[in-house]
Amino acid sequence: MTTQELVSQIHKKKSFLVVGLDTDLDKIPKHLLKEEDPIFEFNKAIIDATQDLCVGYKPNIAFYEAYGLEGWKSLEKTINYLNDNYPEQFTIADAKRGDIGNTSTRYAKAFFETLNFDSITIAPYMGRDSVEPFLAFEGKHTIVLALTSNKGAFDFQTQKIGNQEVYKKVLETSKTYENSDRLMYVVGATKAEYLTDIRAIIPESFLLVPGVGAQGGSLEEVCKYGMTKDIGLLVNSSRGIIYKSQEEDFAQAAREAAKSMQEAMQAILQTL
Numbered sequence: 001m002t003t004q005e006l007v008s009q010i011h012k013k014k015s016f017l018v019v020g021l022d023t024d025l026d027k028i029p030k031h032l033l034k035e036e037d038p039i040f041e042f043n044k045a046i047i048d049a050t051q052d053l054c055v056g057y058k059p060n061i062a063f064y065e066a067y068g069l070e071g072w073k074s075l076e077k078t079i080n081y082l083n084d085n086y087p088e089q090f091t092i093a094d095a096k097r098g099d100i101g102n103t104s105t106r107y108a109k110a111f112f113e114t115l116n117f118d119s120i121t122i123a124p125y126m127g128r129d130s131v132e133p134f135l136a137f138e139g140k141h142t143i144v145l146a147l148t149s150n151k152g153a154f155d156f157q158t159q160k161i162g163n164q165e166v167y168k169k170v171l172e173t174s175k176t177y178e179n180s181d182r183l184m185y186v187v188g189a190t191k192a193e194y195l196t197d198i199r200a201i202i203p204e205s206f207l208l209v210p211g212v213g214a215q216g217g218s219l220e221e222v223c224k225y226g227m228t229k230d231i232g233l234l235v236n237s238s239r240g241i242i243y244k245s246q247e248e249d250f251a252q253a254a255r256e257a258a259k260s261m262q263e264a265m266q267a268i269l270q271t272l
């Protein structure tokens with residue numbers, strides 16, 4: 001999917017919501033456990049119930065890898081279901097990969113070609129030659145961790161190298177990478193006060209923003225400081241949507257939670 005197609009979906013749906021599919025067998029409704037593939041059945045129901053309210057889905061790969069081969073099959077069925085039924089949805093493999101060049105190429109093939117995700121999250125710690133193999137894939141997007149939502153972000157990301165914070169160095173340096181127009185960045189909603197500085201370095205790039213809801217970030221603050229003329233934001237919520245109810249009405253409850261986020265986004269978009 002091109003960035004322009006993503007922007008037009010945002011305007012069409014009046015939403016820049018990404019639903020996180022962090023699917024955990026301990027948290028899904030008990031009645032689904034008798035299904036042959038409970039993870040996929042849960043995801044399918046969540047997707048069908050929310051797809052008109054969001055522009056993307058973000059399975060966190062850890063939740064699938066945790067179940068071994070069965071989890072990987074559930075992930076494959078989920079991405080195929082999205083691509084076959086809702087091709088307008090922007091899909092994000094939240095995998096946080098990155099390694100020496102030839103290994104990064106294999107990660108990129110796994111998620112961009114074999115699974116056909118639109119994008120993947122990447123840890124930039126290993127530098128240029130670990131990120132550029134992902135950027136070599138036309139029509140795909142590489143989402144680099146810049147300033148994450150967790151407390152540990154202060155261990156390294158806000159520390160200075162010389163006069164510059166590490167997250168700013170990541171933003172500045174990654175702009176010099178080949179095919180940098182295919183980059184997006186992760187900035188946690190819990191770090192909204194950093195967004196003005198971030199936008200000074202990357203005024204147009206899309207940001208994937210996790211951390212609203214369960215982690216306490218504010219949608220309004222993120223929009224106030226992070227929004228661009230093309231919106232430039234994909235705001236993720238996982239637990240706050242998919243586990244709103246752990247009973248038989250889980251899909252309807254997820255829809256209501258997604259609807260309330262979409263309505264808040266629509267209200268913000270109307271003020272532009």
Ligand SMILES: O=c1ccn([C@@H]2O[C@H](COP(=O)(O)O)[C@@H](O)[C@H]2O)c(=O)[nH]1
Nearest residue numbers: 060148149188210214215237238239240
């Ligand atoms: O900085 C980051 C990067 C990634 N995440 C991931 O996003 C979701 C957030 O889930 P919630 O339930 O909405 O809190 C989850 O998959 C994280 O691994 C993040 O939270 N922060």
